[in-house]
Amino acid sequence: MTDITATAPAIIGRSLWGDAWARLKANRAAMFSLYYVAAIAFISVFGPSFVPHQYTTIYADYVRMPPSLSAYPKAEMIETALSEAIRRMRVDIKEWRQEGSQVFVTVKSTKPIDDRNIRYLDRSDAFDGTSIESKSPDGLEVTMSASIKQQYFLFGTDNTGRDLLSRTLMAGRISLAIGLLAGVVAVVIGVIYGAAAGFAGGKVDEVMMRIVDVLYSLPFIFFVIMLVVFFGRNFVLMFLAVGAVLWLDMARIVRGQALSIRRQEYVQAAEAMGVGQRGILLRHVIPNLLGPVVIYMTLLVPQVIILESFLSFLGLGIQEPMTSWGVLISVGAKNIGTANWLLLFPAFFLVSTLFALNFVGDGLRDALDPRDR
Amino acid sequence: MLRYVFRRLLTAIPTLFVIVTMAFFLMRVAPGGPFNQERGLSPEIKANLEAQFGLNDPLWLQFVHYLGNLLRGNFGPSYNMPDFTVTELFAKGLPISVQLGASALILALLLGSMLGTIAALNQNKLGDYTVIALATAGSTIPTFVIAPVIQLLFGLTWKLLPIGGWGDGAFINKVGPVLTLALPQIAIVARLMRGSMIESLRSHHIRTARALGLSDWSVVVKHALRGAILPIVSFTGPAAAALLTGSVIVETIFSIPGVGRYFVDAALNRDYTLVMGTVVVIAIFTIVFNLIVDVMYAVVDPRVRYD
Numbered sequence: 001m002t003d004i005t006a007t008a009p010a011i012i013g014r015s016l017w018g019d020a021w022a023r024l025k026a027n028r029a030a031m032f033s034l035y036y037v038a039a040i041a042f043i044s045v046f047g048p049s050f051v052p053h054q055y056t057t058i059y060a061d062y063v064r065m066p067p068s069l070s071a072y073p074k075a076e077m078i079e080t081a082l083s084e085a086i087r088r089m090r091v092d093i094k095e096w097r098q099e100g101s102q103v104f105v106t107v108k109s110t111k112p113i114d115d116r117n118i119r120y121l122d123r124s125d126a127f128d129g130t131s132i133e134s135k136s137p138d139g140l141e142v143t144m145s146a147s148i149k150q151q152y153f154l155f156g157t158d159n160t161g162r163d164l165l166s167r168t169l170m171a172g173r174i175s176l177a178i179g180l181l182a183g184v185v186a187v188v189i190g191v192i193y194g195a196a197a198g199f200a201g202g203k204v205d206e207v208m209m210r211i212v213d214v215l216y217s218l219p220f221i222f223f224v225i226m227l228v229v230f231f232g233r234n235f236v237l238m239f240l241a242v243g244a245v246l247w248l249d250m251a252r253i254v255r256g257q258a259l260s261i262r263r264q265e266y267v268q269a270a271e272a273m274g275v276g277q278r279g280i281l282l283r284h285v286i287p288n289l290l291g292p293v294v295i296y297m298t299l300l301v302p303q304v305i306i307l308e309s310f311l312s313f314l315g316l317g318i319q320e321p322m323t324s325w326g327v328l329i330s331v332g333a334k335n336i337g338t339a340n341w342l343l344l345f346p347a348f349f350l351v352s353t354l355f356a357l358n359f360v361g362d363g364l365r366d367a368l369d370p371r372d373r
Numbered sequence: 374m375l376r377y378v379f380r381r382l383l384t385a386i387p388t389l390f391v392i393v394t395m396a397f398f399l400m401r402v403a404p405g406g407p408f409n410q411e412r413g414l415s416p417e418i419k420a421n422l423e424a425q426f427g428l429n430d431p432l433w434l435q436f437v438h439y440l441g442n443l444l445r446g447n448f449g450p451s452y453n454m455p456d457f458t459v460t461e462l463f464a465k466g467l468p469i470s471v472q473l474g475a476s477a478l479i480l481a482l483l484l485g486s487m488l489g490t491i492a493a494l495n496q497n498k499l500g501d502y503t504v505i506a507l508a509t510a511g512s513t514i515p516t517f518v519i520a521p522v523i524q525l526l527f528g529l530t531w532k533l534l535p536i537g538g539w540g541d542g543a544f545i546n547k548v549g550p551v552l553t554l555a556l557p558q559i560a561i562v563a564r565l566m567r568g569s570m571i572e573s574l575r576s577h578h579i580r581t582a583r584a585l586g587l588s589d590w591s592v593v594v595k596h597a598l599r600g601a602i603l604p605i606v607s608f609t610g611p612a613a614a615a616l617l618t619g620s621v622i623v624e625t626i627f628s629i630p631g632v633g634r635y636f637v638d639a640a641l642n643r644d645y646t647l648v649m650g651t652v653v654v655i656a657i658f659t660i661v662f663n664l665i666v667d668v669m670y671a672v673v674d675p676r677v678r679y680d
Contacts, residue, residue: 214391221621222396222652225640229403306515313517314621314637326517333521333626337529337536347518354513 023367030363033356044172053163055170056321061125064339067156073126081126089117101148112139121146156341174324178239178308179301185243190250198258228316291368298361302354325350385660396652407452407643449646459650470619470631476551481558489566511560520553520626537628550627565604573600610666614659
């Protein structure tokens with residue numbers, strides 16, 4: 001009955017968490033990963049407000065533009081954009097020239113040209129601030145000037161001309177939020193269920209764990225797809241549901257821990273000293289449970305992100321125009337032949353975040369593992 | 374041993390029954406039905422179709438019918454592909470998925486245990502760190518990223534492999550899918566093997582073998598490997614079941630006509646019989662492979678006995 005291997009005699013002067021934090025700080029890979037995840041989370045949350053493009057804005061003139069550090073429109077694109085806008089005015093170009101960031105274009109027509117026609121130039125994504133410079137007396141020829149609208153698409157644009165940078169950041173926001181949301185749901189259910197089973201013990205424990213076994217034996221993807229079928233494509237509900245599926249492992253871990261903690265000598269000592277159930281739970285069981293729970297949670301978040309991406313990849317998850325890394329990667333995978341940046345940028349963000357989260361999880365495990373002390 | 378196998382097969386029946394029951398009723402409480410999607414289906418035709426497939430009977434009666442058919446090995450007709458029975462669909466797709474899955478599994482076991490052994494023999498040296506890095510990468514990068522990257526590199530940039538398609542099972546068409554399926558598994562096997570090999574190399578009989586002057590090769594292959602292989606054996610059961618029943622992602626990206634997609638498509642179209650068929654097939658694979666693994670334990674480790 002005496003099982004002393006798992007007890008954690010606290011080093012004098014340092015709490016469990018202070019000690020764990022010191023160990024984590026010594027682990028360079030884990031700390032770097034922690035900062036990296038924090039940075040990704042930061043730019044995903046605040047980035048979209050600073051990128052000059054909305055993640056839903058469609059630039060019809062800039063469909064599938066490759067990523068570039070210099071501004072669009074490129075020199076050779078000005079003429080195309082210009083002739084396209086002029087064609088919409090149903091007039092002909094007589095001549096055009098570029099001076100710095102200004103273009104001057106003279107158009108002619110067989111009918112008098114309406115001044116309101118200049119709006120067609122403003123409507124193009126390449127120009128703005130159009131004004132009429134001069135007009136021939138008969139109104140058949142008009143010279144207009146417009147400034148070239150400089151726009152940066154650092155990650156390029158997608159199939160409908162939306163800025164990939166703002167979409168990737170927005171996707172990060174959604175993916176991380178979902179990871180956290182479903183992770184928390186899974187942890188809460190798992191901890192309550194597992195702790196209840198572990199504490200009750202005996203027949204109750206037996207029955208509760210058999211239920212977990214049965215749920216385990218159903219194909220996991222079957223469950224998830226059934227949830228999608230039930231909850232439709234409302235993503236918040238769905239991921240609450242996904243979280244509600246992922247609690248099985250958590251429940252097992254917590255139950256095992258609770259069972260073993262209950263048999264520890266310090267718990268017996270506390271009982272002998274007359275500490276109540278509540279006191280034992282708060283003072284001894286919960287703090288000792290927290291370690292594995294925290295570790296499992298950091299490993300659960302990447303799992304949920306993968307799951308979300310997987311569902312979105314199948315078209316069951318996040319729906320357009322909202323986006324997530326899974327949605328972007330699935331679009332990218334369909335366009336690898338012609339626009340590989342659509343795959344590469346979101347894939348890089350997803351994979352690097354997953355890596356970092358895994359390193360943080362491993363680091364936490366090393367830091368909190370009592371056997372290693 | 375035979376008695377053990379027989380007993381395990383007997384206990385599989387209630388497990389299978391629970392799975393079938395849960396899947397059946399879960400599927401049925403989901404809103405919608407197999408004939409709801411088709412637009413322009415007049416109510417009379419829809420009613421006729423539902424009557425033909427017995428969908429208007431009380432649910433328990435349908436369940437009894439389904440179980441009866443299942444016991445006779447009849448999975449029923451597919452609702453969304455009316456020309457085929459579920460059995461025919463599996464006869465067509467399963468060999469393809471099994472081929473890919475089995476190749477990936479064999480590749481993963483061979484390459485994974487080799488890498489794991491190399492890492493264990495070079496513990497905390499360059500070789501070890503390389504394998505650990507590869508294993509971390511392999512188990513973190515999701516399949517739906519690996520697959521398009523393989524297409525991009527091998528298919529489009531270097532033009533070594535076709536981008537997709539089954540090509541009647543031509544070898545070159547299998548390379549991409551098998552690699553994609555195998556990579557994460559290689560990572561898992563390598564990790565398991567590294568851990569158990571390190572432990573096995575520390576045991577007394579290995580020290581004895583070394584003391585007797587056996588060569589490194591013979592120590593590792595003849596003695597350490599045998600002790601280290603147990604975790605790999607237990608990994609193989611669920612992995613085989615998952616790999617052989619097809620992967621939605623891999624089959625979608627590489628356009629492989631396997632069974633991996635059946636489940637998702639069927640669940641979305643409420644193709645009840647096909648969903649149930651998939652659930653049953655996956656459950657049977659899982660049960661059988663877990664049994665094989667447990668039998669293998671006794672073969673690999675003589676200390677394990679079933680009486």
